[in-house]
Amino acid sequence: MWKDYSISFIKNNRSSSVSIIVAALISSLFLSFLSSLFYNAWMYEVEQIILEEGDWQGRITGDLDEEDLLTIKNTANVERTVINEKLSKEQELVVDVYFRNPRTIFQDMPLIIEQLGLEDDAATYHLLLLSRYFIHDPQDEEPPLLLAFYLAVLIFVSFSLILVIRNSFAVSMSARIHQFGILSSIGATPRQIMICLIQEAAILCAVPILLGNFMGIALSMGVYKGANLIAANVVGRHVAIFHYHPAVFAIAILSSVITVFFSAWLPARKLSKLTPLEAVRNLGELQLKKKKNSRILSLLFGIEGELAGNALKAQKKALRTSTISLTLSFLGFTMMLCFFALMGISTKHTYFERYQDAWDVMVTIKETKIENFGLTMDLHELEGVRNCIVYQKAEAVTPISEEWQSEELRTLGGLGIFTETSASKEADTCWVKSSVVIMDDAGFTNYCEQIGIVPRLDGTVILNQIWDSLNSNFRYKRYIPYVKEDRETIILQNEVKEGETVDIPVIAYTQKVPALREEYDNYTMVQFIPVSLWKKISGKIEGVEADTYIRILSREGATIDELDALEEDISLLVGPAYETEIENRIENKITNDKMIGGYKLMIVALCSLLAAIGISNVFSNTLGLLRQRKREFAQYLSVGLTPEGLRKMFCIEAMVIAGRPLLITLPLTVIFVVFAINASYLNPMEFLVEAPIVPAIIFSLTIFGFVALAYYFGGKKMFKYSLIDVLRDDTSV
Structure with missing residues (x-):
């Protein structure tokens, strides 16, 4: 019914x-x-995390022997262990540990470390991968919640x-x-x-x-x-x-x-x-x-x-x-x-429009010092290359006395008002961060000619400007002179202020930067030096980045096909001898x-x-x-x-x-x-x-x-x- x-x-x-x-x-x-x-x-x-960082869950680092490895393997919740050959050293073994139940990893790993008699910092957790399984460190007050x-x-x-x-x-x-x-x-x-x-x-x-x-x-x-x-x-x-x-x-x-x-x-x-x-x-x-x-x-x-x-x-x-x-x-x-729409406008201003005339192809040479790179002239001879600069970056500190500061800066209150500038202050001197850009000799010579000075390979060119953040915003920055242009030398020292100082001749002061795809910190003193000078002082100044960069300009109006062909030529030239990453501007924009x-x-x-x-x-x-x-x-x-x-x-x-x-x-x-x-x-x-x-x-x-x-x-x-x-x-x- x-x-x-x-x-x-x-x-x-x-x-x-x-x-x-x-x-x-x-x-x-x-x-x-x-x-x-x-x-x-x-x-x-x-999958992305595993491809980039591996699928290990926990990692133990220390002076481990066969008995220690057996102790780790015999732990109740441990599924398997793998010796990480890539990270291990002669006196230090790195073991990747996999658990049957990863949810107890933050209880199991400290017990294993205690059994092995190691310090707490011997244990490392793959936090990013674990977080994707909703496993978080109970001691972490701000776990990832994405x-x-x-x-x-x-x-x-x-x-x-x-x-x-x-x-x-x-x-x-x-x-x-x-x-x-x-x-x-x-x-x-x-x-x-x-x-x-x-x-x-x-x-x-x-x-x-x-x-x-x-x-x-x-x-x-x-x-x-x-x-x-x-x-x-x-x-x-x-x-x-x-x-x-x-x-x-x-x-x-x-x-x-x-x-x-x-x-x-x-x-x-x-x-x-x-x-x-x-x-x-x-x-x-x-x-x-x-x-x-x-x-x-x-x-x-x-x-x-x-x-x-x-x-x-x-x-x-x-x-x-x-x-x-x-x-x-x-x-x-x-x-x-x-x-x-707002993000697109900002990106257009701060990246694509700002650097569209500064680069066409960028090459990153992994783990290579600029003085050891020997293909600079070969790059200049490649078909389609209009201009090429090979450079590396380093960080140091420079003393700036109150007397040397520019009148405009002192009128604003001096370097003290920009707290980011001071690594430390001694009497009337501020130790400020100094970004050093090391350029190949040919590129540095061209840069000297662009700013209208006689090229020399024994000194530095100082970018004499600092952002007046009190009277302008980050979108439309107003710059004032950093220092008085009356010093013939400048001092560089390691960022931690250890080791001897280096006096470098100042070739020129300028407000014009070379055409590089670089964003410089707001309050640092930026300097450009040739590789010939760097070879003489590199043993005294540490803080150099591991990678070297190559900035290439192609012919004006180059198409995506031409840049792809140039990218392939560069890869064939540089790739066999060095580990590289190559990108081109138009492809970046399309991507x-x-x-x-x-x-x-x-x-x-x-x-x-x-x-x-x-x-x-x-x-x-x-x-x-x-x-x-x-x-x-x-x-x-x-x-x-x-x-x-x-x-x-x-x-x-x-x-x-x-x-x-x-x-x-x-x-x-x-x-x-x-x-x-x-x-x-x-x-x-x-x-x-x-x-x-x-x-x-x-x-x-x-x-x-x-x-x-x-x-x-x-x-x-x-x-x-x-x-x-x-x-x-x-x-x-």
């Missing part, structure tokens, strides 16, 4: 059935998609999707209280009603849940293939491989099934508490507990606005998911696009644009997902509330409201549902943009040119269009019924 009743209700109430089917399909699809996407992102992150944040977002979005199914059932069940009251009055028990509702839920949702999960898997596979295509030319990127685990499928299916079960069980439980008389008297109409005037809507649209406002207030709980989801989608979409495009695509996808959740809830409520609202509209018609008035009500409701999130979002976005522009000292007009106005309008119109479509379908169904039929019939929609 109940089976026949359920099938009959489903056939005669297609709109509410369709809303439940669609809600189950969309929710299960996105639950499956999000679960798969999160799992694959997690797997990709783990993965936990992603999981929290996943749970929040999943909960929103679950509410879509629940709301669809709640709307359908609420509309049937009157019917179940009649059935209860003739002997139906709460248990029978509950079985009926769960039975209907199983019939309606079984196929959509399975289909949605498979569609979610296919969608996540498509996203990963798209990500690989977008980032195909990104140098050094680990290719994303799609992974799927049966547990992910089980979790997605189980979440959907549990949601459907409780979505049917909760209304049934509520119905069981109603007496038959209360249920029969309940006609399933939307009612406000407390009448409130919608002043703005009534002022703008008259009586239809007043009625629409009351209807929206009556549906407040049912539309809560839509309001939250649409607001978050609008907010996320507009804020993130504005953020990317940067692709990465930003990928990030934008992810944001658009996430915001579209949130919007889809909200829209599906609107469709669910609009189609599912027909039974509850048909009597409401019939009453309006009976007192003289015209069908055009009802259509106007529908339009007002659709406009408010889609427009309210937009009105909430706009002020917040404006506040964010104003704050970001002020914090980054950008010109507001420059942002307005790059502002994502068109995408925001398109996104907004899309939301408005889908909400309007939901109300169009609901209105089309509603206006099929005559006034007499609606008031008399209470069996079906």
